[in-house]
Amino acid sequence: MRSSEGKYWIEGLRRRWIFSDAVKAFCFAATAAIISATVAMHFLGTGWKAFVLIFLLLFAGISAWMKYWNISSAQVSRFVDDQFPEVEQSSWLVLEPEENLSLLQRLQADRVNKVLSAKKISDAPWKQLVGPVLVLVAAIALSYGLSFISQSNRSITDSITEKNAxxxxxxxxxxxxxxxxxxxxxxxxxxxxxxxxxxxxxxxxxxxxxxxxxxxxxxxxxxxxxxxxxxxxxxxxxxxxxxxxxxxxxxxxxxxxxxxxxxxxxxxxxxxxxPDLPVAIRITNPAQHSTIDIGQPQQIDLKVLLNDDYGITDASISATMASGKGEAVSFKEKKIALQTNIHNQRSIQISQRILLRELGMKPGDELYFYINAKDNHGQLSRSDTYFVSIQDTTELMSLAGIDNGVNLVPEYFRSQRQLIMDTEKLLKEKAGMSEEEFKNKSNNLGIDQKMLRLRYGKFLGEEEETNIGGGHADEKEGKHAEGKDEHGHEAEQHAEAVEFGNTQAIMDQYAHKHDTSEDATFFEPELKAQLKATLNEMWTAELRLRTYEPQQALPFEYKALRLLKDLQQKSRAYVAKTTFKTSPIKPEKRLTGELKEVNGVQTSRSGGAGNKSVTVLKATLAMLENKKEGLPAMPGDLGVLLQAQQQLSAAASNTPAKYLDALKSTKKVLALWKNGNPQARDIAAMQKGLSLLIGAELAVPVQLSARSSELTKSYFKQLNRMQ
Missing domain, CATH: 2.60.40 (Immunoglobulin-like)
Incomplete structure (x- = not known):
């Protein structure tokens, strides 16, 4: 039985390589994240949360690229063969099972085991970490240095600003x-x-x-x-x-x-x-008037920016919910707290989601809200009022009020309501029908939507489908859509190719024509724009129906119906009910003819004093110009100069930065007016201040000459004859 020291030795080296590569990936990711976060904090004012996010993304990306966990024992054995000649390129033998080796291979494996067991595990994995660790330390030092310099510069700037104020x-x-x-x-x-x-x-x-x-x-x-x-x-x-x-x-x-x-x-x-200004409130989302249509989430993503000179102590949302109609309208007020900590900050960014259902709102209700804020001096400020309404499907689908008043909209415009009901019915029955039947019904609804859209186009002077809902035409669709998909994409591309290079089409964009089909209608421009918007919504609904997506077509169908009902209301002629309360009549004074308490119409002419002051300023400018030319001073000049000085003094007390230099120069000019020659720069500064006081004069109407009057009378006489 041969020893396994060599195999354990190689396995230990493999684990070192895996750990060292993981540390290397950590160092590279941390270095890049520290530098990115430091730059973001310095220029964008973001916090250290950005560092965590960037580090996690980079570490995951670098690890996926390196795949250090896939380092195999075979790769480590090749490294051992290159670094240790004593093993004679035979380190792989210790990894093979003994039964797979020949007699000579077993002898060589025993020899490799003895060599490896006598050696310490290689430190090569640790040596490769020197560079990444040094780079990480340098990044930390750089980040600390930039933060320190930025803080020092800010402190120096603030101190210089306060010192030199x-x-x-x-x-x-x-x-x-x-x-x-x-x-x-x-x-x-x-x-x-x-x-x-x-x-x-x-x-x-x-x-x-x-x-x-x-x-x-x-x-x-x-x-x-x-x-x-x-x-x-x-x-x-x-x-x-x-x-x-x-x-x-x-x-x-x-x-x-x-x-x-x-x-x-x-x-x-x-x-x-x-001055200490109140809190500046800026609402970037939502829009001041917004409507939540069918299919949209009933919520508000509120984004607010608050700024103050010295600090903000409190801020909240004042909301009013209105529900009901007519005399049954009810209002409910509620104060919504902002989900942020306010601790005397100068600038606060707020992003908050308000769920309308939690406020008790339902379709047809409206929300009015504004932001209140208070600074640390107790000054209150509030934003404009914002309006959010939830579209009511019941109101849209109702037929009440259609036959009231004078309806200029054709009767078949109301078939959009039937399309919505058919689309909702199709969605309910989808589970019990085949896919082919579902697609056919959805496509048929798209055809109905198209026919309704074409009827609308006639009221914009469009007798065919040209430029309706994206520029599809019936003729082009019939000629080019055969053999293609049923949405007409190929025909659309062909139409664009035909328009390219068409001189007449380019001239039509800039030419002023009197016989365009769009202008040959009885609609006002506002109604025409709303009718175009309705066509666009119908076209989008048709597209969704033709692509077998009736669920996505519903919001556009509802919006088209809402625009239609609004269009009907605008085109309806009616007289509003009004009430007028007269002041009570005193019988004892009726028909007495006493007019002593009746004041005639008085026209205030506040321009008299103003004209007088302007006259003094103009006279002063003329005197200064004469003085610059070397003319002697007149006896009454000093009184005029004193009056001009009084006006400059009053102006400088309100805006010293604008008129104080002119007032200083006036003092010097007065001191040298009689017995000396004022300096040219003082005269110029005084003239500049006087010119600012005079300002731009309004054009004064002048009486026409007798010849012009006769010509005017003749002109109106000829006009009367032509009528």
Whole structure:
């Protein structure tokens, strides 16, 4: 009996190869998944769930490609023959049963057993893992580095943004008496932002921020005041030495301010307030008006995106279900919770499925819903109202109201209802009939649907089947469908081949024709479009019936019927019931002729003050243009400039970013108007601000000349003669 050490030795090596290949597949899959997930997180903001999904898919794919579990002992023996010359290419002998070997082979097998038992199992499977493990470690390091850099960049960007908020475009003009100052901005607590300090007078703050000014002067001053928007004074308090001043103010709106030291005003400084907007709600699915047709699942796949400046604290769905008709309509309100955790996030994506049956809705009911959301400042916002209705088959199949009013739709249009009933009957009887009989009946229903569709086509000016429901024609179907399948696919391909290269067909797409069959109808464009949509639904139903799929044809048949009933309602002439309530009549005042309490029609002319202000601004622009040309100043120019400055000051208090530069330049122009020459850049900046205030003038109507009036009278006189 020969020993089996060699066989066990080869089997152990095989298990090592299988395990090492599995580890190799794991390393490659994990490397690719880590890199993909890191990129997705950095650019798309996805979570680590994407890593798990990508890893599982890649590991399964790589394993299926490598098939390491199929490594056989014969393959391992060939590796042993190549790596160990001592076995003399005979390692396979230890794997064969002893009864299958000759005497010399048994002797050689014993020799191989002795050689292998004296050797350690090869480490070659472990050596091949060095590369994949190093690649995996590098991918982990790269992912960590990118995450760290991204987080650092985000922190640096946020800190720079907060630090440099409100940085002026140009260098500020600081009063000479001021030796140093610090402005501290403390945002409201709900924003989650820390207090920040800056050494600039122009500032940008969140709504409701507390702003503190701390100003030091080189010499003691008697008084220091902050003049806000040229109409509000905020005194600064000083210590005993009169050189350190401070004041605090809650900022609620944008504007500008000046520092007044001992009655001397400084330059203008901007105060920009960032408003806290309510939650922005965006519903991407469903559409604002949607109908659930027959055969569709009675559910809503809701997709909502919520965004807020500082955080969202609550969101919900307010739904109202309406059921019944006429005076028996009942409404039921319900608040539906969103299936997501809201913990003061700034952005939330919501995907939620709402089952209408669980809300107690049935065919014919309607659902009205909107989204409510609240931010961490308590501001409420709501979306538009969305409407979802479930189509009622009973209403569609009913004949009530068909003979009321004036019906412009032909009587045979209502045969679509009979087609639906025949299709449902065919589906019920399918189990008790043969396949051939079922196909014949389904095909016959398709023929009936085709005939009904052709009748509709006549009301669109189409006397034959051309361009109805996909461009099939009777003549082409009769000529080319013989010997082919019964759906006319070959004829359709032939029609496309004929149209290719047809000059007349290309010209028909762009030519303006007055005798087209489609326009030779009595339908309005809206009714015509709905009738075309009905033809498309009928064509799809016919296709399903012709291909022996009546179950799939039912939704299209129901939709065609719904469009038909809607078309009937639109074409019906009726007078709606209306009620009118008059105000009560006082008998004592009737027929007295007293008109003192009757006010005549008054036309408000608010444009007078506006025209006056525009006149002042235009005069100021003309004066500035004369000043640029070197003309001397007139005595009344200063008063006009002061009026223009008042208007610029009022505009800058509302939108400082737009008009504050012009107001600063106006101050400089006024200082040098009489006894100096203002700089050209100040005049240009002032002109720009005045032009923005004037805006685009509307065209003013002018009276026609006498000659034009006579021509107009003659024209209307000729028109009267022609009638």
């Amino acid at each position: 409100g940085m002026p475009v140009v260098k500020e003009n600081i009063p000479a008496e001021v030796s140093g100052f610090v402005i501290t901005i403390t945002p409201p607590a709900y924003t989650g932002k820390q207090a920040r300090s800056q050494q600039q007078f122009s500032l940008t703050a969140e709504t409701g921020s507390m702003v503190k000014w701390a100003i030091k002067t080189s010499l003691p001053v008697q008084s220091m005041v902050l003049l806000l928007n040229d109409n509000e004074s905020v005194p600064l308090k000083s210590a005993d030495n009169k050189s350190t001043w401070s004041a605090s103010r809650l900022i609620a709106k944008s504007g500008f301010y000046q520092i007044v030291l001992n009655g001397k005003k400084s330059d203008y400084y901007q105060m920009e307030v960032t």
